[in-house]
Amino acid sequence: MPTRGKSAHDVVIVGGGVIGCSIAYFLAAHHGIQAVILERDGIGSGASGNAAGELAAVGRHQYSDMYTKFILQGIAMHHELADEIMDTSGIDYLFSDITQVRPALNRSDVTDLQYQVQWQESLGLSANWVEPSELKSRYGWLSHKALGAVETVEKQLESYPFCLAMLRAAEKLGVTVKSGDAAKIVQLPGQIVEVELESGETIQTTNLVIANGPWAVALGASLGFTIPMKPLRGQIVHAALPSGFGLPSYSIFHDSNYMLPKASGALLLGTTDEAVGFNPFPTKEAERDILASVVDMIPPLEAASVIRTTACLRPSTPDDLPIIGQIPDSDGIYLATGHGHKGITLALITGKAIGDLVARRNCDIDISMFKLSRFGTMQ
Numbered sequence: 001m002p003t004r005g006k007s008a009h010d011v012v013i014v015g016g017g018v019i020g021c022s023i024a025y026f027l028a029a030h031h032g033i034q035a036v037i038l039e040r041d042g043i044g045s046g047a048s049g050n051a052a053g054e055l056a057a058v059g060r061h062q063y064s065d066m067y068t069k070f071i072l073q074g075i076a077m078h079h080e081l082a083d084e085i086m087d088t089s090g091i092d093y094l095f096s097d098i099t100q101v102r103p104a105l106n107r108s109d110v111t112d113l114q115y116q117v118q119w120q121e122s123l124g125l126s127a128n129w130v131e132p133s134e135l136k137s138r139y140g141w142l143s144h145k146a147l148g149a150v151e152t153v154e155k156q157l158e159s160y161p162f163c164l165a166m167l168r169a170a171e172k173l174g175v176t177v178k179s180g181d182a183a184k185i186v187q188l189p190g191q192i193v194e195v196e197l198e199s200g201e202t203i204q205t206t207n208l209v210i211a212n213g214p215w216a217v218a219l220g221a222s223l224g225f226t227i228p229m230k231p232l233r234g235q236i237v238h239a240a241l242p243s244g245f246g247l248p249s250y251s252i253f254h255d256s257n258y259m260l261p262k263a264s265g266a267l268l269l270g271t272t273d274e275a276v277g278f279n280p281f282p283t284k285e286a287e288r289d290i291l292a293s294v295v296d297m298i299p300p301l302e303a304a305s306v307i308r309t310t311a312c313l314r315p316s317t318p319d320d321l322p323i324i325g326q327i328p329d330s331d332g333i334y335l336a337t338g339h340g341h342k343g344i345t346l347a348l349i350t351g352k353a354i355g356d357l358v359a360r361r362n363c364d365i366d367i368s369m370f371k372l373s374r375f376g377t378m379q
């Protein structure tokens, strides 16, 4: 059995999504601990490699002040570390600015959005209310039905290259990936955790991080506790514009619908929030619904053609907050999942927090509101 410290199996992370890769990176970069990432499919093959890649604290979801501040801290870490991660990994994940326009399409939107402007300002964020008379000249793609809009400048990135960059940077510091499907976790005496793979192989470790997205529920059950989390399918239409159109220089978001031009030249139209179990397949129905809604809000998209539609599963908790921390009464078992709509945004802050916890170091990030025990489902 490896001793705690530098041995390759001192830390095992189940899940090679953006959360698992980020934890591995911080463990290696900040603590010199080289974890093994256990991944059953491909790195970033879940939501992490298929997400829109928008990093905004305020948008279609209105979170509590505390959670919004945590998200802002997460975005600040992206600003701080983007160059370091891109340099170490050699992967440019196109971390860039994008103007975000949130239109009011009815009177109640006007009230909500004007309140949001004040709230954003109270958080120290810059947000402007654009009057309807200015919309046509500034945001000509938007329907003339809009009664005003909030404009902000946000960050975005390319999700799959970002996930790969986290992995490559971690690998350069000694992290390894093992192919395998974790079926069961057993806590053995002497602070040893055993992971049983579907293949029958077993892996022992002194620190296990469960970071396998919505599938963490099954691993929790094998340990005898309930993780109240469900997969929430989201679909994105990848669209192309006819020649001569040119990609708009701003994004437009309203409820679940959005148009997001990417720095790569791609045009993403979203999305859905579907509770359909572990079904990761795109549907023609969702594609039609997304197109109908975005064309209504952004008429020039009528001319867009569909390249493909993708679907993936968000790990979604009842209160929309992630689950980050040590499992109570366990010896060396940690959870990092449930990031819902914000996993790309919160990847770095989660990676640092769990890295510090596993290394038994003081952590300057407050993760007390993300404990599993808040649900009262521990046995």
Ligand SMILES: Cc1cc2nc3c(=O)[nH]c(=O)nc-3n(C[C@H](O)[C@H](O)[C@H](O)COP(=O)(O)OP(=O)(O)OC[C@H]3O[C@@H](n4cnc5c(N)ncnc54)[C@H](O)[C@@H]3O)c2cc1C
Residues within 6 Å of the ligand: 014, 015, 016, 017, 018, 019, 020, 038, 039, 040, 041, 042, 043, 044, 045, 046, 047, 048, 049, 050, 051, 052, 053, 054, 055, 180, 181, 182, 183, 211, 212, 213, 214, 215, 216, 232, 233, 234, 235, 236, 271, 311, 312, 313, 314, 315, 336, 337, 338, 339, 340, 341, 342, 343, 344, 345, 346
């Ligand atoms: C349509 C859509 C758009 C999104 N857009 C954004 C966005 O713009 N900004 C943002 O911040 N967030 C966004 N998200 C949310 C974000 O994608 C997720 O919160 C995040 O990717 C979750 O990462 P994860 O690493 O926890 O899970 P995942 O990406 O699901 O990774 C889990 C990994 O674990 C592996 N795995 C599962 N079970 C096992 C097992 N038993 N053994 C071994 N390996 C296993 C899987 O193969 C997978 O690779 C979006 C999500 C969707 C669906």
